[in-house]
Amino acid sequence: MKRAVLAGGIAIGVAVLTIWTHAISWWPNVTLALGCLVVAGVIWRFGRGLSVVGVVAVAALCQLPGLTHAPITSTDAYRYVWDGRVQLAGHSPYAHVPLDDALADLRDPLLFPGLSPTQRSGESAPPRVPTDPAGLAAVAADDPRTLINRPRVPTIYPPIAQVYFTLVAAVTPWSAGTLGLQIAAGLLAVALTWLLAVKTGDRRWAALWGWSPIVVLEAGSAAHVDVLGALLITAAVMVAARRPRLAGILLGAAASVKLLPLLLVPAFRVRQSFVAFGAFVATYVPYIIASGALVLGFLPGYLTQEGFSDGSTRFAILSLLLPPEARQLVAVILAGALAVVAFRRRGREPLAVTCCWLYGAALLLATPTYPWYGLPLIALAALSRRPQWIAVPLAAYLAYATPGQDSRQGLVYLAATGIVVIAATLRHHSSADKQVDARLTAHQH
Numbered sequence: 001m002k003r004a005v006l007a008g009g010i011a012i013g014v015a016v017l018t019i020w021t022h023a024i025s026w027w028p029n030v031t032l033a034l035g036c037l038v039v040a041g042v043i044w045r046f047g048r049g050l051s052v053v054g055v056v057a058v059a060a061l062c063q064l065p066g067l068t069h070a071p072i073t074s075t076d077a078y079r080y081v082w083d084g085r086v087q088l089a090g091h092s093p094y095a096h097v098p099l100d101d102a103l104a105d106l107r108d109p110l111l112f113p114g115l116s117p118t119q120r121s122g123e124s125a126p127p128r129v130p131t132d133p134a135g136l137a138a139v140a141a142d143d144p145r146t147l148i149n150r151p152r153v154p155t156i157y158p159p160i161a162q163v164y165f166t167l168v169a170a171v172t173p174w175s176a177g178t179l180g181l182q183i184a185a186g187l188l189a190v191a192l193t194w195l196l197a198v199k200t201g202d203r204r205w206a207a208l209w210g211w212s213p214i215v216v217l218e219a220g221s222a223a224h225v226d227v228l229g230a231l232l233i234t235a236a237v238m239v240a241a242r243r244p245r246l247a248g249i250l251l252g253a254a255a256s257v258k259l260l261p262l263l264l265v266p267a268f269r270v271r272q273s274f275v276a277f278g279a280f281v282a283t284y285v286p287y288i289i290a291s292g293a294l295v296l297g298f299l300p301g302y303l304t305q306e307g308f309s310d311g312s313t314r315f316a317i318l319s320l321l322l323p324p325e326a327r328q329l330v331a332v333i334l335a336g337a338l339a340v341v342a343f344r345r346r347g348r349e350p351l352a353v354t355c356c357w358l359y360g361a362a363l364l365l366a367t368p369t370y371p372w373y374g375l376p377l378i379a380l381a382a383l384s385r386r387p388q389w390i391a392v393p394l395a396a397y398l399a400y401a402t403p404g405q406d407s408r409q410g411l412v413y414l415a416a417t418g419i420v421v422i423a424a425t426l427r428h429h430s431s432a433d434k435q436v437d438a439r440l441t442a443h444q445h
Contacts, residue, residue: 059206074149080165083165084170089103097152098151111146112147140305157258160254188228192379202385214375226376229257229260229261249279252276317365317410318365357424
């Protein structure tokens, strides 16, 4: 019991320190990395006596510091608030931009400190998104009159995310700003901690998720919707053996929160994959009826702006070796190879393991600079007992602190790749780890 209390106390202390240092500057990314290492080490050393109640209670306490201030790592939560508010008013977030004067009565001083409901912004229906880089950058620029990012373009978030935003908005007063979403994200993180604690057998793995400084920053603090995707993905993996159809529905729902979970389809059975695609498409039907072709929102422009369409500002590891015009082709080939390997590995290893390395490898290939994309990977790392994959979202923090495509981002992600490869090699030669995988398979069944 004393060990469990010590472990929990250190986890909470690291969480508070991490949030405090991030509020000051971005240099303390080192603090985050060290914090994750400290939490992982303490959990492993002192966490054998953890109970389900204990690990969940500490996870809840870890989320509390983030609720005391506005999001630190990004402004995405303000867009979430707006999308939910727009839908409660009977409008489609795909058919209107935040600065649209038709929605002026939905403005408040918190989201729009420089634009009152009686002032005109000059914006109306969603503009035709340009394809040239300069035009795209102009239309997607931020505006000092509002805290909402990219206020001249419609939303990019899929339907299940929109339903989530609306439900939270329905119970959150305008004066609370992002607090409702922060509380909701914190509760989802705690719920996933409980799920891992109940299902994994060894509660230390649940603590690896619930006590992680990364989860603290990106759930209760930043309110990123990716925590909902992490919960749905984890649930899908857990029920895949006994309730395959439900697993497909959950995976499709996760993809309708963020599109990335579609990458996991090759790891599931063929029938489950069809169910997942069907569920994913079904979530779009009401929004297609309401918005038509506008349902894609700013997604095409986002992919172009983020460099996924031409490889110019993505694929940082490949950028160390290849020119921009070759990176996209090589990335597509490698992604296809990963999908084939995952398909062939089905049944030869626990599903959680396949999903973990497939999701992690996809992030290493694309090298996004947004660390919250790694939240599902942290959950899968805990579920599959592969903690080395946490190096990937840590690398994303360093990339996020040094924006722009350069060799530093490639080297950071390359270092994360090295950590994963070395750990996997050592594990391959360990008979004890093979026994752990056998127990993991038994737990999942």
